[in-house]
Amino acid sequence: MVERKKGLVIAAVVIVALALVPLFTGREYVFSILCMLFLYVTLSQSWNILGGYTGQINVGQAAFFGMGALVARLLWVAGAPFYLSILAGGLSSVILAIIIGLPALKLRGHYFAIGTLAVATIAQITVGNILPGISFLPAQQMATYSLIPRYYVFLIIMAAALAAIYITVNSRVGLGMEATRDDEEAAQMVGVNTFKYKMIAFVISSFFAGLAGGGFAYFNASYYWYLPFTLMWCFEPILIVFIGGVGSFLGPVIGSVCYVLLKELFALTLGEANLLIFGIVFILTILFFPKGIIGLPAKLRQLFYRRGNVVGR
Amino acid sequence: MQSRRFTLVMAAVAFIFFSFVSVAAIAQEAPKSIKIGASISLTGRFAAGGIDVADGYKLAVKHVNDKGGILVKQFNKKIPVELIIYDDESDPSKTVTRLEKLNAEKVVAYLGEFASDMNIAGLGIAEKNKIPWVGVTIAVENVFNQGFKYIFGPNMFSFMEVAAFLDALDKIPESQRPKKIANFELQVDWGKECTKYLHEYAKKRGYTIALEKKFAPDTKDFSSMIMAAKSEGCDAVFAVPTPPQSMALIKQMKELDYAPKATCFVRGPDLSNFWQVMGKDANYIMTSGEWTPDMPYPGNKQLVADYRKLNPNKLMGMPVGNGYSAFQVLADAISRAEKLDRDSIRQALTTTNIVTVKGKVTFDKRGVGNVPHVLAQWQNGELVVIVSPDYKTAPVLVATPWSKRK
Numbered sequence: 001m002v003e004r005k006k007g008l009v010i011a012a013v014v015i016v017a018l019a020l021v022p023l024f025t026g027r028e029y030v031f032s033i034l035c036m037l038f039l040y041v042t043l044s045q046s047w048n049i050l051g052g053y054t055g056q057i058n059v060g061q062a063a064f065f066g067m068g069a070l071v072a073r074l075l076w077v078a079g080a081p082f083y084l085s086i087l088a089g090g091l092s093s094v095i096l097a098i099i100i101g102l103p104a105l106k107l108r109g110h111y112f113a114i115g116t117l118a119v120a121t122i123a124q125i126t127v128g129n130i131l132p133g134i135s136f137l138p139a140q141q142m143a144t145y146s147l148i149p150r151y152y153v154f155l156i157i158m159a160a161a162l163a164a165i166y167i168t169v170n171s172r173v174g175l176g177m178e179a180t181r182d183d184e185e186a187a188q189m190v191g192v193n194t195f196k197y198k199m200i201a202f203v204i205s206s207f208f209a210g211l212a213g214g215g216f217a218y219f220n221a222s223y224y225w226y227l228p229f230t231l232m233w234c235f236e237p238i239l240i241v242f243i244g245g246v247g248s249f250l251g252p253v254i255g256s257v258c259y260v261l262l263k264e265l266f267a268l269t270l271g272e273a274n275l276l277i278f279g280i281v282f283i284l285t286i287l288f289f290p291k292g293i294i295g296l297p298a299k300l301r302q303l304f305y306r307r308g309n310v311v312g313r
Numbered sequence: 314m315q316s317r318r319f320t321l322v323m324a325a326v327a328f329i330f331f332s333f334v335s336v337a338a339i340a341q342e343a344p345k346s347i348k349i350g351a352s353i354s355l356t357g358r359f360a361a362g363g364i365d366v367a368d369g370y371k372l373a374v375k376h377v378n379d380k381g382g383i384l385v386k387q388f389n390k391k392i393p394v395e396l397i398i399y400d401d402e403s404d405p406s407k408t409v410t411r412l413e414k415l416n417a418e419k420v421v422a423y424l425g426e427f428a429s430d431m432n433i434a435g436l437g438i439a440e441k442n443k444i445p446w447v448g449v450t451i452a453v454e455n456v457f458n459q460g461f462k463y464i465f466g467p468n469m470f471s472f473m474e475v476a477a478f479l480d481a482l483d484k485i486p487e488s489q490r491p492k493k494i495a496n497f498e499l500q501v502d503w504g505k506e507c508t509k510y511l512h513e514y515a516k517k518r519g520y521t522i523a524l525e526k527k528f529a530p531d532t533k534d535f536s537s538m539i540m541a542a543k544s545e546g547c548d549a550v551f552a553v554p555t556p557p558q559s560m561a562l563i564k565q566m567k568e569l570d571y572a573p574k575a576t577c578f579v580r581g582p583d584l585s586n587f588w589q590v591m592g593k594d595a596n597y598i599m600t601s602g603e604w605t606p607d608m609p610y611p612g613n614k615q616l617v618a619d620y621r622k623l624n625p626n627k628l629m630g631m632p633v634g635n636g637y638s639a640f641q642v643l644a645d646a647i648s649r650a651e652k653l654d655r656d657s658i659r660q661a662l663t664t665t666n667i668v669t670v671k672g673k674v675t676f677d678k679r680g681v682g683n684v685p686h687v688l689a690q691w692q693n694g695e696l697v698v699i700v701s702p703d704y705k706t707a708p709v710l711v712a713t714p715w716s717k718r719k
């Protein structure tokens with residue numbers, strides 16, 4: 001309990017410190033990188049509640065991210081306030097999740113994963129065909145574009161996602177999700193309504209993926225409409241969660257920091273070689289640290305403990 | 314006492330005066346380099362074109378720096394160019410952060426990228442940051458109808474590509490000339506623009522659009538489109554596929570034994586690795602000939618010779634020359650701007666009138682480049698120009714059936 005309080009205080013201090021960043025720097029590069037970091041934390045955390053805590057591997061996160069971006073951009077460019085547009089983006093993703101979730105969550109294992117991937121692919125092709133053009137910001141909005149409000153939007157979305165997911169996974173609902181993940185049939189046997197928990201996780205996941213998409217739409221000055229639906233947005237959150245640690249609260253945060261900041265550093269200093277290095281690091285992480293970076297201290301402790309025993313003998 | 318006070322006042326005045334003089338002197342000191350930035354796909358799915366563009370930029374910068382740099386009147390001296398290129402990994406989100414990084418490094422201008430996805434993400438950032446952006450291969454005219462002020466495209470646009478294709482058909486002797494065109498429309502705004510102009514120009518020039526089929530940017534199977542064109546008797550095909558799609562289309566046309574007299578894929582066959590990948594199947598394919606190694610414009614011979622010295626085993630793709638030309642346009646504007654500030658460079662770009670390695674370049678009020686309309690065709694391993702308004706070109710070869718090709 002004390003540990004949990006300490007963690008909450010640290011989280012609050014970090015969020016407040018991040019909120020104060022614009023007071024200390026006006027460098028747009030810093031804001032753009034931090035915006036990407038917050039986006040990936042939100043997106044990977046949203047994947048984690050369904051994939052990591054509930055055991056439902058969603059390979060179609062791009063559909064929900066893209067839906068949020070599409071609705072938010074359309075409303076915002078049409079004149080709606082950006083915060084309402086982003087919220088509408090999140091809610092539209094929830095509606096999509098309910099429509100898809102009702103049949104898809106009855107599927108298990110690989111079938112659910114394949115089903116969600118199919119949804120993402122259909123969404124990408126459909127949007128690409130219906131809206132083949134470019135979404136530009138109107139000249140008036142372009143003239144007043146500033147990264148600082150975008151920075152706060154991403155920060156608020158991320159903080160909201162972290163808070164909501166933390167509260168959920170530490171509640172009875174979270175227990176139901178973990179029971180579903182660990183053994184769905186056993187959970188059903190003892191009276192856990194696994195479908196309900198899967199649906200709750202899916203709705204929360206898609207809501208925050210949609211909000212992240214709304215943030216993307218608010219952030220980018222110009223892009224092809226289909227861009228937020230590309231499969232990159234399906235695989236990157238999974239990659240991040242696996243790097244950080246699946247089914248842990250801090251895993252996606254640590255994974256995002258590695259993925260965004262370290263990758264940026266590698267890209268700027270090592271050039272094209274960074275992809276190779278990052279690929280090798282990812283493979284090694286999966287092979288030797290299946291619990292991700294978050295599991296690293298425990299793994300090291302285990303190694304030292306074993307070695308200590310051997311020496312002791 | 315009074316004289317002491319006077320001395321103190323004079324000392325203070327002298328101090329302030331010399332402080333101002335030294336500050337002014339510092340302000341007039343020339344920078345060590347002119348920083349120009351580009352975010353390019355050096356890895357990922359657009360790397361082939363991105364590397365070509367980067368090669369063109371690097372060579373152009375080398376040629377300018379070999380002569381001491383660009384003359385900047387503000388400092389009355391030549392200043393070398395420092396080209397900063399970051400790899401965006403063919404990911405538009407990374408284009409945004411890389412361009413912000415370049416902004417933080419105080420580049421005076423951006424150079425464009427090979428692929429549209431990245432260009433579209435990038436030009437918004439350029440406009441937001443009020444940094445002049447000189448593109449290389451941005452063929453969508455619609456981009457320039459948004460009222461942007463900092464975006465310049467010194468390259469061929471959709472309407473020029475369509476016109477050049479019809480010019481090529483016109484050059485074919487009447488008895489062999491194709492009349493029925495199949496338009497395979499890529500479902501992006503570039504494809505839609507081409508369709509619009511193809512309808513408009515074909516009607517005026519006596520050609521029929523006998524078939525129109527749409528396809529998405531990630532389509533891999535074109536067999537139904539090809540069979541429809543074949544059964545409709547279309548003897549010419551026009552499309553702007555992605556580079557991998559252009560290769561897939563030709564392979565599938567061969568498999569289905571469909572060999573129209575004229576096939577024009579604006580994107581893909583213009584890349585340096587196209588002949589290496591496709592071999593003789595690339596013969597007769599028409600493509601953008603915006604720049605080719607045999608163009609007679611000043612500086613082109615040196616570009617080709619130096620590139621071949623650096624890359625002896627590599628064919629030169631169109632984006633190399635386009636990249637080179639884009640830098641020439643920018644360097645000319647910086648020189649005419651007389652100052653190293655972004656707005657002066659933008660202003661100078663609007664009055665561009667320069668003959669580059671690919672011909673004369675000017676801009677209209679929107680930033681749309683007015684460049685020679687050129688089309689090229691693969692003829693026995695060489696990409697030769699078949700349409701140009703400026704010089705005599707090779708004849709257009711009519712494709713023979715697949716079964717008769719050696």
